[in-house]
Amino acid sequence: MSVAHTSRPAEGRRFSLLSLFEAMATPHQLDRYLELVTPMVTVRDxxxxxxxxxxxxxxxxxxxxxxxxxxxxxxxxxxxxxxxxxxxxxxxxxxxxxxxxxxxxxxxxxxxxxxxxxxxxxxxxxxxxxxxxxxxxxxxxEFVLPTTRPRRVLLVSGGSGITPVLSMLRTLVEEKHAGSVTFLHYAYTENDVAYLDELRELADANPNVNLVLAYTDQETGGHLHGFFGQKHLDAVAPWYAEAETFLCGPPGLMRGVREVYRELGIEDRLHTEEFAPAATPVEGEAGGELSFTASRVTADNSGGTLLEQAEAAGLHPEYGCRMGICFSCTAVKKSGCTKNVRTGDTDTDPDKAIQLCVSVPVGDVALDI
Incomplete structure (x- = not known):
């Protein structure tokens, strides 16, 4: 009891000292000075x-x-x-x-x-x-395995989309998951498959893991050739209707898998993540005026994304992925109509948080930037 009693004031003193040091470091954060000495010693960063x-x-x-x-x-x-x-x-x-x-x-x-x-x-x-x-x-x-692991899992990836599903495969193997796992990866050729040796070793060492390699530009080697379709799905995972599918890859693969799952009526079993910006289905129409209210800056609407237009106007809103994944560039739309370039959906609600990198203005729009 005495240890717990004395540790709280000590902890409070540490935070008080930290606050004091940070106040003395103003206008810069303390970490800005620490990184000059050793970048890996940080207070908050x-x-x-x-x-x-x-x-x-x-x-x-x-x-x-x-x-x-x-x-x-x-x-x-x-x-x-x-x-x-x-x-x-x-x-x-x-x-x-x-x-x-x-x-x-x-x-x-x-x-x-x-x-x-x-x-x-x-x-x-x-x-x-x-x-x-x-x-x-x-x-x-939110692209994660459920806490209760599915009895059957289909992992589908293409190109650099292999990383999140490989993490899932490695995690299931490490946990000694006993359910069926099929890993279907698409690449141009065998030379383009990252982690190829490890994938083969994992499949050889775990009888419940089935590795399937599909090559789009190589007619020999591999297990499948060409692009994803129901024939590929039937061949590698005939139990797909009872499985949970996790998909990450380039736009063409993402679109192909979604279409097949939609036609089969099992879209609810498909979980996706994409790290390449989808092709813009609709571009904004030029015309009208953008108002960046917090900066008191106005600009003619060029039809580009709100992030691009804010930057063109000399502003520097925070951003991350620039493809609608990380939500770093979210800002409040005060008024006007915007269109999501990934989905084509329009939004006219005022005082609503939107993603600048995947939204284009339709006419006059005011943003709290």
């Missing part, structure tokens, strides 16, 4: 140090990260935001850990595909080295 770098395919890089003490872990399938400074500007992107959710050493494994126009992915692919310090967010996202 979450960061990660690159421990190892592996370029297993021509266009991917795998980073092993050691996060600072603020890290709270993740659930298989979730994503984190990674920030890096490029030419003096901090850029943030979303990536999904690929390791099992209960990593014993607390590290995070990210495999990043260097997209041709990807500023951050290209930078990390070319420049990541052990010792590099990255900004990191806590894990987020």
């Amino acid at each position: 979450l960061r990660a140090e690159v421990l190892a770098v592996d370029r297993s395919t021509a266009d991917t890089v795998t980073l092993t990260l050691r996060p600072t003490r603020q890290w709270r872990g993740f659930r298989a399938g979730q994503f984190v935001q990674v920030g890096v400074v490029i030419d003096g500007v901090r850029h943030t992107r979303c990536y999904s850990p690929a390791n099992a959710q209960s990593s014993p050493d607390g590290t995070i494994e990210l495999t990043i595909k260097a997209h041709p126009d990807g500023l951050v992915s290209q930078y990390l692919h070319e420049n990541a080295r052990p010792g590099l310090i990255l900004d990191l967010s806590q894990a987020a996202g």
Whole structure:
């Protein structure tokens, strides 16, 4: 009892001292000064140090990260935001850990595909080295395995979408899950499959795990060829109606799987996450005026996304993924009509939080930015 009684005032004194130091550090946070000495010692900021770098395919890089003490872990399938400074500007992107959710050493494994126009992915692919310090967010996202593991699981991925479903597979194997698990991965060729050797080892070592590789540009090797359709589904998981399916991949694969599941009437068993921006089905019409009320800035509506137009007007709203996943760019629409470029849905409600990166204005719109 005496230990508990004396620890509370001590804890309170620590927080009081911390508040005092932060007040003395104004206008900058204390972490801004600490990072000049050692970037991995932080008071509030979450960061990660690159421990190892592996370029297993021509266009991917795998980073092993050691996060600072603020890290709270993740659930298989979730994503984190990674920030890096490029030419003096901090850029943030979303990536999904690929390791099992209960990593014993607390590290995070990210495999990043260097997209041709990807500023951050290209930078990390070319420049990541052990010792590099990255900004990191806590894990987020609802694309996760249910707490009660399904008796049958179908994991479907394509390209760099392999990481969240690989995390699910590794987690199920680590838990010694006894149910049926089929891992269906689409790639251009065998050389484009990240983690190929490990996938084969996992399937060989676990009789309940069925690995199926589908190649779209290679006619030999693999188990399937071409693009996803019901024939592929019937071949790899004839029990699909009784299973839970987890899907992550490029827009074409996502669209194909959704269409098949919709036609079969089992969309409720399909769980999805996408880390590539879907093709914009509708663009906003130019015309009208944008009002950024908090900044007292106005601009003609060019038809671009609200994030793009705010930046073009000289403003710097917070953003993360720029594809409608992380919700970092959410702001309050005070008035007007907006259209979601991913779904085509319009919204006319005032005083409503919207995502700037996937919303375009329809006529006059006022935003609290």
